[in-house]
Amino acid sequence: MRDAPETVPARRDRRRIREEGRRRRQRALWIGAAVAVVALLAVGGAVTAAMLGSQGGTTAAPAETAQPEPIVFPSDEPAPTPGTEPCTTVRALSSFENAEMVSTLAEAYNAEPRNVDGSCVTVVATKDKSGIAAEEAAVGFTELPEDERPTLWIPDASSWLGIAREAGGSANVPEEGESIGSSDIVLAMPEELASAIGWDEEPPTWADVFATADDEEVWNDLDHPEWGEFKLGKTSPLVASSGEAAMLASYGAAAGSVAELSADDIADDEITDEVRQHELATSHYMATPEHFLWHARQAEDKGGSAADFLSAVIVDEKSVWDYNRGITSRDGVTRIESEPPAEQLVPIYPTDGFYVADNPAVVLTGAWVDEAEAAAAEDFLRFATTEEGQAIVRETGYRDLNRELDPGVASVGALAETPRGGLAFPEPTVVVAMHEAFPDVRxxxxxxxxxxxxxxxxxxxxxxxxxxxxxxxxxxxxxxxxxxxxxxxxxxxxxxxxxxxxxxxxxxxxxxxxxxxxxxxxxxxxxxxxxxxxxxxxxxxxxxxxxxxxxxxxxxxxxxxxxxxxxxxxxxxxxxxxxxxxxxxxxxxxxxxxxxxxxxxxxxxxxxxxxxxxxxxxxxxxxxxxxxxxxxxxxxx
Missing domain, CATH: 3.40.50.410 (von Willebrand factor, type A domain)
Known part of the structure; x- marks a missing residue:
């Protein structure tokens, strides 16, 4: 059964929104530089709070704020000989997005002799979707036997720590984690599409992104009717950090500030109505960024174009690097390695700020974690912040704790060396409010x-x-x-x-x-x-x-x-x-x-x-x- 036909006033409203989107793009051609300068001064580039796993609603520092001195990473110090067996097992639970980084760190740690309080240590890497892991952490991973529950949790963003604690997990999950690396959550577009709309040279605001996605004629207006409607891909905010970032950006754009989004903004009826309108441009939601990128690659491999499936998708930088080097995944678990795609993705950093996935590590405090396991987990985290550990962070596609990228990763992913405008995820009350509002606005x-x-x-x-x-x-x-x-x-x-x-x-x-x-x-x-x-x-x-x-x-x-x-x-x-x-x-x-x-x-x-x-x-x-x-x-x- 279909809804009643759209009323004339409703059609007029939709036309008005499309016209506003066109005017935004036209204005961007001649005031884009000025907008970028103002935005940079407003949001700055400091992501120190995100890198430290802060849950505060971070507004970036002014452009003139002195940058902190780079961290000098200490060298790893393996034990001369391993401790006695049986080894203490550390189960490290990651998200799907950062699983490669965590598993590579575990392999490198396990390759050297370790001795923590007289015992050898073995780190076992596991992974799950962020939202599911947060739900399980909130109840103490009760579906697993105690000896299979994680000792260490490394979601790809601090927002999930707050979600777990707010859902009742305060007895199991510390308030803050220690970041081991970061990945900016960006708007990624096929190169030709980014060039046609001009966002590769003059990045948009999030308001521009959502207005453009709502404009059914955008590609026709730019002489590319073959690309159809503007197709914006988003993951579910209940499952993935990129989906959280997309929804928070939508609320922030409607409220007038992504950096200063509050729970009161999310409860505001007018803001909610605008976000609900933004969501109409979504083709559908998926569980992980890999799902969207797999389909884009399939479209190209069948002789078509990635534009057949998406115009833009909100993903983390690491996913852009993976895609551009030919790695995709149908399910977020199995990886397919092939030749790099002919149509590379371009990461775009919106001028009014973008969220940073800060990969916070927390040693869980549930009753199933004993003192020996907690000490061994802390030693693994020590390794992750050493010179050797941070090299792995960079080599697996992430920014290290100094926000530096591996040069090869930056080149293949076309990632910005020092993007300005990184934001920590808002405090837990804001993220929880967004989660609760999503069923209504989706x-x-x-x-x-x-x-x-x-x-x-x-x-x-x-x-x-x-x-x-x-x-x-x-x-x-x-x-x-x-x-x-x-x-x-x-x-x-x-x-x-x-x-x-x-x-x-x-x-x-x-x-x-x-x-x-x-x-x-x-x-x-x-x-x-x-x-x-x-x-x-x-x-x-x-x-x-x-x-x-x-x-x-x-x-x-x-x-x-x-x-x-x-x-x-x-x-x-x-x-x-x-x-x-x-x-x-x-x-x-x-x-x-x-x-x-x-x-x-x-x-x-x-x-x-x-x-x-x-x-x-x-x-x-x-x-x-x-x-x-x-x-x-x-x-x-």
Whole structure:
């Protein structure tokens, strides 16, 4: 069900906003230099608070403030001989974004003899999404056995320490951490697009960024209609630091100052309305920056352009360096190394400030961390701040504690040597207020869950449940992610008795606030049937979602399938299905997120379906992971 047609005043408001965006760009051509100078004087370049892991709402120092003396990093001092076994184990939990840096530091530390209070030490690096790690830290990582809980937590930004503490984790998480390196969170654009709009030479303010993203005619006005609408990529602020930075910048731009954003600003109705308007320009949200960059590279590798998928994306500098050297990741876990892309990304540092991911390390204070483990963790942190440790920080794409980059990293990533305007994340009350406000301001969804109910969905998994029972439980849990105003529906597919799509739609796509009971009742009644008309189902329901396309919503299908296309009678072919998806992508784009469920799922086909629509493929070939995987997937909305 679609919303009522847009009113004439609403259309006038949208035209007015687009015109303001055009005028901003025109003014930027002749006052850009003056704006840059004023902005630099306003926000300065000091990021000392961020580098020290401060949670204060940092406003940068004036330009004339004396810069601190560079830190002289001490040399590492390994023990002459290792301590006795068994070694003390330090489990170091990082974010996905900084996992390479932390794991490389752990390898280098473990390569030398260590002796802390008479014991040898082994550092084991693990990783998780920032938001998930913060949730787990708040409750003391109770889902893990005590001997598998982290000793050390190194999220990629201090904001997550505050989130964990505010959620009840004060007994487990210290107030502040010790930064081991930093990465600025920037606006990254394909080089040709950045040049066409002039932001490679005259960086915009965040207000300019969001106004431009809302301007449907921006590329037409710049004689590049082939690039379509301005597509701004953002990660979910509930999961990733870059998503937090994007949302905080949106609020700051609406409030008039990114550097001085307050919790009162986030509660302001007029500011909230403007942020809600900003979010309409978002194609969809993703869990990590790697998800967006993987799709951009796929677009180029298929003979197109990165501009087919994104115009700009808000990411950390390290991700820009990775992309430009040919490293991408579909899932944030596995890495694909290939030749550098033909279309390099350009990092853009908005003139009114940009947040700094400061990689704070904290030795956790939960009861599971004993004195020996805490002492060993402190020794690992000592190593991270030595000359040898800081060299690793630079070599893995980060700025060291003097804000210096490795020259090769700076060159490949096209990163600014000394960018001005770095900001620490605001104090916890501001970040928490933003997290709480996000469900209200985010772009609303128009989503159909499309579930395979072929006979194999009756097979049992290791938990004792059938695959369909486990899927139904996961889908019911995933509904908690949606809020009033999200339109959500349910369809299921099999083939039996010449019915090519049985049972078909069982709960129409409509406001979940009104239909959740109906949805869950229909979900509970689903039963395994027989065949798997995968191509027919995707083709049919993608067309239906296309017919109900709403440009102010994320229009999508969540497809869960455990098998290959199998039909009793002739049906839609794979080529016909892909052609439908590609046609829709250029007119009324419907994102088809695919989830391979169980070992027999047709992974290749599901990947091609998601790829054709600019959506993402998710792997639940281990069906016991369906809750976690589907929970990750719905952060796209």
């Amino acid at each position: 772009k609303r969804a128009n989503v159909l869950f499309l579930v395979d109910v072929s006979g194999s969905m009756g097979d049992r998994i290791s938990t004792g449940a059938t695959k369909l029972e486990a899927a139904k439980a996961a889908i019911s849990q995933a509904l908690d992610h949606f809020a009033d105003g999200d339109h959500v529906g349910l369809a299921a597919f099999s083939e039996v008795d010449a019915n090519p799509l049985a049972p078909g739609e069982v709960s129409a796509v409509d406001d979940i606030a009104d239909t959740r009971d109906r949805f869950e009742a229909a979900l509970a009644k689903l039963q395994p049937i027989e065949w798997t008309p995968l191509y027919e189902a995707v083709d049919t329901f993608a067309k239906q979602q296309g017919d109900d396309y709403d440009p102010d919503r994320i229009n999508a299908i969540v497809l869960l399938s455990d098998g290959r296309n199998e039909t009793e009678a002739p049906s839609t072919t794979s080529a016909q299905m892909i052609a439908t998806l590609e046609d829709l992508h250029h007119t009324t784009p419907v994102l088809v997120f695919t989830l391979a469920y169980g070992a027999d799922a047709d992974v290749k086909t599901l990947q091609s379906i998601s790829s054709a629509t600019g959506a993402h493929y998710y792997d639940a070939t281990d069906p016991t992971e369906i809750d976690e995987v589907l929970g990750d997937l719905v952060t796209s909305f």
